[in-house]
Amino acid sequence: MAQPPPQQPLRTLPPPFNTSAESFELIAQGAESLLYRTTFLSPAQPAALKVRPQKTWRHPTLDKRLTRQRVLAEARVLVKLSGEGIVAGGGGRKVKDPKKKNDGGGDNGGVGALRGLVPAVLALDWERGWLVTEWIDGVTVKLGIYQRDLAADEGVLRGLLGRIGRVVGLLHLAGVVHGDLTTSNMMLRPTRTPGTNADAMARAEEERGEVEVEGGLEGDIVLIDFGLATQSVSDEDRAVDLYVLERAFGSTHPKEEGQFDEVLKAYGESMGKPGKVVLRRLEDVRMRGRKKSMLG
Amino acid sequence: METVSLPHLPDYPLHICLFKDVNNAPFLRQQLLEGNTDFEYAFLDASILLSRNQVLAACFRAINDLLQDRLKSRNVHSEIVFSLSPNNNISESFRRFGVAETSRHILAVKVGGVQSQIEQHLKGSVEGNLVPLTDEQFAELRDESRLRKVYKIGATGNEAEAFVIGSMALKGS
Numbered sequence: 418m419a420q421p422p423p424q425q426p427l428r429t430l431p432p433p434f435n436t437s438a439e440s441f442e443l444i445a446q447g448a449e450s451l452l453y454r455t456t457f458l459s460p461a462q463p464a465a466l467k468v469r470p471q472k473t474w475r476h477p478t479l480d481k482r483l484t485r486q487r488v489l490a491e492a493r494v495l496v497k498l499s500g501e502g503i504v505a506g507g508g509g510r511k512v513k514d515p516k517k518k519n520d521g522g523g524d525n526g527g528v529g530a531l532r533g534l535v536p537a538v539l540a541l542d543w544e545r546g547w548l549v550t551e552w553i554d555g556v557t558v559k560l561g562i563y564q565r566d567l568a569a570d571e572g573v574l575r576g577l578l579g580r581i582g583r584v585v586g587l588l589h590l591a592g593v594v595h596g597d598l599t600t601s602n603m604m605l606r607p608t609r610t611p612g613t614n615a616d617a618m619a620r621a622e623e624e625r626g627e628v629e630v631e632g633g634l635e636g637d638i639v640l641i642d643f644g645l646a647t648q649s650v651s652d653e654d655r656a657v658d659l660y661v662l663e664r665a666f667g668s669t670h671p672k673e674e675g676q677f678d679e680v681l682k683a684y685g686e687s688m689g690k691p692g693k694v695v696l697r698r699l700e701d702v703r704m705r706g707r708k709k710s711m712l713g
Numbered sequence: 714m715e716t717v718s719l720p721h722l723p724d725y726p727l728h729i730c731l732f733k734d735v736n737n738a739p740f741l742r743q744q745l746l747e748g749n750t751d752f753e754y755a756f757l758d759a760s761i762l763l764s765r766n767q768v769l770a771a772c773f774r775a776i777n778d779l780l781q782d783r784l785k786s787r788n789v790h791s792e793i794v795f796s797l798s799p800n801n802n803i804s805e806s807f808r809r810f811g812v813a814e815t816s817r818h819i820l821a822v823k824v825g826g827v828q829s830q831i832e833q834h835l836k837g838s839v840e841g842n843l844v845p846l847t848d849e850q851f852a853e854l855r856d857e858s859r860l861r862k863v864y865k866i867g868a869t870g871n872e873a874e875a876f877v878i879g880s881m882a883l884k885g886s
Contacts, residue, residue, distance in 0.1 A: 503868045
């Protein structure tokens with residue numbers, strides 16, 4: 418405390434981070450929150466700290482309530498997803514018909530396959546407005562596509578799009594819609610077998626910068642930023658989720674737009690029967706846009 | 714004994730000892746019940762612990778709640794025991810996660826204090842074998858069926874850690 422901190426964070430962090438000696442690297446800033454890369458539980462363990470700063474123009478009581486709701490909604494969705502397939506008795510709300518679950522994602526287990534493909538919640542403080550999650554290694558899908566090796570076979574891109582569709586399908590099957598699906602909200606994490614010693618070693622290697630993925634589109638798709646996620650199994654919400662992704666993809670990756678069908682195809686496959694209904698609904702949503710008209 | 718400095722909480726070092734095959738659990742429990750001030754530790758039943766990170770996450774939550782002045786139990790040490798629980802029942806959390814008459818493996822955590830003194834005192838008071846604080850050790854010592862029941866999970870490997878830590882963090886919301 419005697420020395421001034423080496424790099425003062427841009428904004429005042431909430432306690433206990435305001436007196437921390439760790440480094441905070443500002444990764445992203447939105448209207449709602451600031452995202453920092455820092456460490457958690459061990460100096461060797463990188464973590465993402467999402468801070469929702471106070472909005473001074475709002476009434477303090479309202480501000481507290483909204484912040485609390487939003488931090489908790491995000492954390493609850495993440496914890497729910499991280500319990501996919503291991504929580505005894507399905508955990509809370511039942512997701513459609515379990516039989517239908519088995520229709521989808523047969524290639525890789527389906528149920529529970531999403532666990533590990535979302536960041537783990539490590540800590541939160543809904544009163545102070547912060548959430549710490551596991552740090553996801555790798556680049557965003559957006560960057561991955563921008564940097565991709567154009568000489569490579571088109572099949573590589575199609576493979577990636579297929580994995581995106583599959584993950585979104587698993588997410589919807591788990592009873593969650595993301596609310597802001599874009600290629601910036603998906604990470605391309607170097608593949609590793611989770612939960613093994615090799616995993617720990619891979620982490621250590623990544624720490625030392627020995628493993629770098631560049632130009633390739635390999636890796637697990639990990640969904641991030643569940644700030645707008647909601648628990649829903651409605652076809653409309655699912656279709657809008659896909660529509661948002663479709664539009665975002667088209668504008669972020671115009672050259673690849675034509676291959677977006679690959680995402681929808683894989684989505685349909687991993688979702689099974691309910692997926693067909695959602696894809697039909699998507700056509701309606703395309704005709705009218707994201708917002709359902711409340712007129713007439 | 715291991716001294717852990719949690720990132721962001723440099724003023725609250727944790728002194729942690731994991732004891733295997735403890736013979737005097739009833740004595741340790743008695744000291745806590747009597748409120749013996751020489752025994753200001755969090756004594757956890759190690760057979761119900763999943764991982765090192767789970768323990769550290771519980772400590773982080775307890776210390777943060779201490780700093781925010783919202784402890785639900787008597788002090789930061791009892792709060793560590795409570796933090797491990799997925800629900801809000803304090804006495805149940807002590808029963809499940811704290812040292813019991815029948816506890817065989819015990820994890821002792823002390824927040825703050827002088828390392829050498831704590832180490833000496835713990836080694837002198839706990840009759841058991843000191844083992845390293847690793848996930849492998851926790852896996853060896855744990856009682857799978859109790860762990861499954863307490864956290865309502867169907868698996869107790871590393872794949873359960875995210876859900877367990879997340880549930881602990883969400884408690885009280």
